[in-house]
Amino acid sequence: MDIDAELKQIEQRICTLTSEQFEMPACQNLHSSCKDTMETVVNQALTSSKGGKRLRALLSLLSYDAANSTISSNKSSSENSKENFNRASMIDLACAIEVFQTAALIHDDIIDESSLRRGIPSAYCAFSKVYNNLRIGTGLGIMLGDLLAAESFNIAGNCAKNLKNTQELLLTFSDTQRSVCVGQVLDISIEMMDLDNTELLAQSSLNVFKWKTASYTTISPIKLGFLSAGLDPKLANDLAYSIGEPLGIAFQLADDLLDVVSDPKHTGKPVGGDIREGKRATLLADALQNSNEKDKAYLKKAYTKKHRSSGDVKRIIDIFYKSGAIEKSKKRIKDLWEQSQQALQNSELSEEAKNIMQSIIERFIPEQWRI
Template identity: 45%
Template sequence: MTSSSDLEQIETRTLSLVRDFSFLHADDPVANSCKAVADAVAQQAVTSSEGGKRLRALLTLDAFRAFAPQDVAERDMDAVLDLACAIEVFQTGALVHDDIIDDSDLRRGKPSAHRALATDTHSDAIGHGLGIMLGDMLATASVDIANKAACRLGSGSSVVSAFLNMHREVEIGQVLDLAVELNTLDDPEELASASLNVFRWKTASYTTIAPLEFGMLAAGLAPADARRLALAIGLPLGLAFQLADDLLDVIGSSRNTGKPVGGDIREGKRTVLLADAIEAAGDVERRELIDMWEAESRDEAHVRRAIALFESTGAIARSKERIAGLWLESKAAIETLELSQDRKDMLTEACARFVPIVREQG
């Protein structure tokens, strides 16, 4: 099956699963005066779930194909497809919450969920509250979908345990992500280390490690082996992915990312890119960067100046070097697998989708 065919199936199935979970059932006892808001939240669940690259779901399917015997792949593919969709539903819920925390106006080129719900209800406060509940609803939906998929797999209990562990790790990651914002800017080495640690918990855990682990478990690998191999391949890949995402925030475009360029700078977010710039800057530029980030807010002129400093200090080049090194680490881990070369190549290609910047540099 081609990735385009996979993508079409993932999109269709994800929206169907979200729709079935989110909309009221005929026998749900809900007051007529409240149904319009409940329907608006359900419709926003579907709208928020539309689009995206579906990298996590695609990686789940490809990991399953790489490790599963042919008869298992044919028998269990439908269940693994639902498991892959469950990760996408989880991600959507996490993004809804992220946008509330970051006070973001846009997501994938459309109004963020809480902003859209505020418009629907003519109330910022109610829109904010409904956004929180929508994120919770999607997180619950993801567990329900994963559990039902796991019941159709021989490794069902291990898959459910891994899925719940993914939830836990991302929740810890979100706590750490907020904690990093309290880090001093006078110690860029510690800031870079803490930020990379956040990437492991908040991003790599569900973006690369979990999809690989789910695919391997569904294919029949023992839980300990699946976890070990998923970490070896997925941890450096997930770190590279988040570094590349942060880099796109300053060298990408709104058309490609669906978000304004320099969003992290406007928010004053503490990133590895910022840490590298502070570390490499001269005294004057270092003070300028720190003062900029410690200010109450940053405007478009600050964004342009920060990007220029990221370039002149070599922070952008350093980020590209980090990404390339992590990608080589992930590829090396794939080469150690006891798989045919064809299957290794397929898995390498699947993982390469997460770091297109490496190919562009090559």
Template identity: 30%
Template sequence: MHSTALSDLREAVAERVLTALDDRTAHLAHVGAPLTDFLAPARSLLGGGKRLRALLCGAGWAAAAPDASLGGPVVLAGSALELFQGAALVHDDVMDASQTRRGMPSAHRRFALEHAERDWLGDADDYGQASAIVLGDLLLSLSSMEMDEAQAAVGPAAGGRARRTYDAMTAEVALGQYLDVRSQAQPWEDDGDAALARALQVVRHKSARYSVEHPLLVGAALAGADDDLLAALSAVGLPLGEAFQLRDDELGVFGDPSTTGKPAGDDLREGKRTALLAMTVRRAGADDRALLRDRVGAADLTGDDVAALQRVMRATGAVEEHERMIEARYQAGLVALATAALPRRADALLRELAAALTRRAA
């Protein structure tokens, strides 16, 4: 992020998130060491990240209040979004059995390792998963508290609309997570178009709207945006959100572990039914389809397996098609942005963020 406004907001939100974690659990300090242990994985997780959702919230605010600073309610709402993201990541890692997050052990693995090191009773993995689930629940609660404070800071009309947008976002993400789990449980099918449509449905409901569109709308609503502006921002946010998630799916297969913080080919190991995978299956011959069905999602997937699956994805032209899909959505977002005719500062912020969402390596 090069603009001063975005850099300042990012720093303010990063500070606020950790402050919220401490201040909103201060009444529980009498518990002592167990509380410290409980919060430690969250503190590590929340200490990093790109803060894109908070920055998009700031861009939405700037669209509706071009002369107002990116502080106060925006920082609180940005903190709410980042805490919600933290909860989603903790829960997502449990569901996907992910071992790492941002180059560190995922929350459930960290809890499990502590259990094993202390030689406690019961199964370490069960303990880790249960602890991570309730940690995610705590972060959801803290996120809601932060959003309550942001809502109160701007008054009932704007605050109420922003809160309703936030509530719709949190409900939709739960549905999106279920759709993702459901898609991985369903049998492989030969109808590539149906598989692609299902993958894009997951993209839209699990990530695209909550990663881009909803943060934009929360920020704009807090600043008193009218229906026309909110509709214009939705038209910008949805295609950019889809492009963001599609890029994420590609990085889940081809990303550099030193940059992504996750093992190479992690989405292949987890068996993610992504649009990229659907495109590959649709284009692959019989032998390659058999390889995909046999090895994608295999618990014993090796580095050689990952390389073989990557070769199939490239050789079929699926990666090129996937790149075209990302680019088409990026361009659709820019067209919608031009049509929206936003104030100059908001337009510049969104153009910078659009590039960051889609032109990234992590």
């Protein structure tokens, strides 16, 4: 399979689907001032939808291929023709996941007050600049996120009727959106948590990763792909969780780690962006648990004030290294990766299907943290 060709097709299809969703009657025949605003929103929708690795779409699409490989290796020519039609619908479903991802990121940037996304101004900042008004920019950002979330469900509904397990597909898609919202609430609640209970902080952070990240990054894409191919719903659910949950948590741990050890040219975000935002995750919990009293006091003070300077970011990263939090995070990632691998290898999928799955899940975790 040519992954690059798949990526190109997904990227083009996302652009087409997003444009089509804004061709609704409500967006036509508007007063000139309203029309200009709507055009700005549509253009930002297309801008915000560009870029990204499209890992969720690829995972869902290849999970579909893997399930098809397991279900049957011999199809008649007429069945193959129908399968090609179904795969086109599966591509749209995979794109729907990415559209929802964009919606979630737009809202996430507003909550975190992040000015950049994928190396360019985040949606609400772009709107704020156009209208020279933060309140209007934030309001339009919220509505764009809502529009894209609704759009993602429209896309899913249109293509699900051409796929197997239609009802389960739509329930899974809606449950995924709810899980992400629950995860976001939990994420916000951690900002108010007492930093003295480091074990609770670490456990709560991992729970957020399960609800907010793994739910729509790995679990749902795998489950949607398996269901769409016709895999038994219970088996699809069990495999999606056993393979996807540890993979998704490891993915978020790796993303947090990349925030402090990687070049911003590669991540599209400044080094220590999560630290500047005051994000309380496992790195902080592990550092608090293993630091000396002086560093522990500094971390608590830094994370309870409103803003952290560049000097704060540098010192906090140094403490993360010195306390062993960086190495502990790497170990967590490796352990979760191995758990996901074991679930895949012990699954009822065919050997060909396992190879298909392996080819995509390896893209979620940097190689140096898998071995």
